[in-house]
Amino acid sequence: MSDAPTNSAGSGRQPIWSRPERGARGPAPAHSRDDIVTAAIALADAAGLPAVSMRALATALGTGAGSLYRYLSSRDDLLDLMTDRVVGELRPYPEAGGDWLDGMLELARRQLALYRRHPWLIDVMHRPPAIGPESLAWFDACLRVMTPVDCAITAKFEAIAMTTGVVTLFARSEATSAAVTFPRFDVTAYPHLAAAFAEPQAPPPRRDLFDRTLRSLLTGLLATDPGDPTCGPRDIRPTVPGST
Amino acid sequence: MSDAPTNSAGSGRQPIWSRPERGARGPAPAHSRDDIVTAAIALADAAGLPAVSMRALATALGTGAGSLYRYLSSRDDLLDLMTDRVVGELRPYPEAGGDWLDGMLELARRQLALYRRHPWLIDVMHRPPAIGPESLAWFDACLRVMTPVDCAITAKFEAIAMTTGVVTLFARSEATSAAVTFPRFDVTAYPHLAAAFAEPQAPPPRRDLFDRTLRSLLTGLLATDPGDPTCGPRDIRPTVPGST
């Protein structure tokens, strides 16, 4: 557990979405990619990602572990498919036209809800992401929401990356909040920490930390540097979705 | 790989730092905790975290895999020790007195440098952190730097958590930047993405993304406490074309 991340692209093979689901010669496969992914997601939702072993998945499908390699070239392929499948749950995406910051916040909130619905996503996301069609659609939706923002595309990509990153931070923080227990140390060596714990317990934490964090981040990344031509607000240029 | 994170505290045992390094009865141990941790870090620095298997580590120490369990109750203990050891490399910590934002940025930069020096830290950090003495010292340093900020302690803890989280985001982004390759899809289904790729390649990405991100984040998180002028502007919402 918790070792170096890998994904299917790391092994030099092309992603699973560009491989045919079945050959044209032999008998019809007993299962489909969708069936396998559905069963795997059910297992992960029920008992976490470690429960999705090739043997357990095969058992759930009523077959053997080795047979799964007729459909997947590796377990990473399976995780890629699972990820892209649940990313599809983020649909339908909001239309362009509203405030871009509210739009991005809505997308981020939906993403956080997805992490809550499928906590194993937090574990999967450790690996370099394998971008499937649904992930591309989500990217596209982000760019559409940010259409009114007139800055370099790289800045928008940065904003997307940081947004999803912050979402994962919150998701992980929520998932492990109960496990963060400070050990009983000799706190005299840490005066500020001791003072912090000595203070009267603060009121319940602000509930809008998620929104505030993302608002600060996005405005800072996309709108705070008017002197820099590569980022920040410029002239209003009417943009049409889909136009180059 | 990339499965559910665990740490030594998860198994209900007390952290390794509160367990005696050796008993008082038998022969002197052939190795020390520090030796083992040093060897493990050397292995991880050289070949990544997967290279730090109990067998490989034992071989590097000239012993057997099972013998390591005289010193560690699990591999998670080893990872905890490794983490806390390298966190010690963040010392010496800056004195209080300067601008707290600059101080936090300096701490964050040092943390990022640590991730670059020990890339396996990115993989280790997936697990809920086991807080050792060096981690506590780092926490204390953060609180000391933020002393002039007059807000609730919970807000400072939030700021620390988000800061280290953003650092890990950047570290992971740097470590896997070469692996992020978009697949050759039919981009016609993703008009905004296609438009983004059709645009002339943007100039090299801004170098100060790290600083800008953290400045936006920290000011946004800590400057919202009413009645505190030292925390900076309260309304950082800029004027962006397209936003209502």
Next chain:
DNA sequence: CATAACCGCGAACGCTGTTTGCAGTTTACA
């Protein structure tokens, strides 16, 4: 001195992802 505790060691357990060879089935092509 005896006893309990500790150390190093090697073999083994259960688990993982993955590979391989075999038998049976379906399709494509000559």
Next chain:
DNA sequence: TGTAAACTGCAAACAGCGTTCGCGGTTATG
């Protein structure tokens, strides 16, 4: 139509992992 290639399912096996267990030898305590 016949044959060969390609494909499927399956069980066994491989290599690796973290971890446990029982063994003899060593050390400190009562």
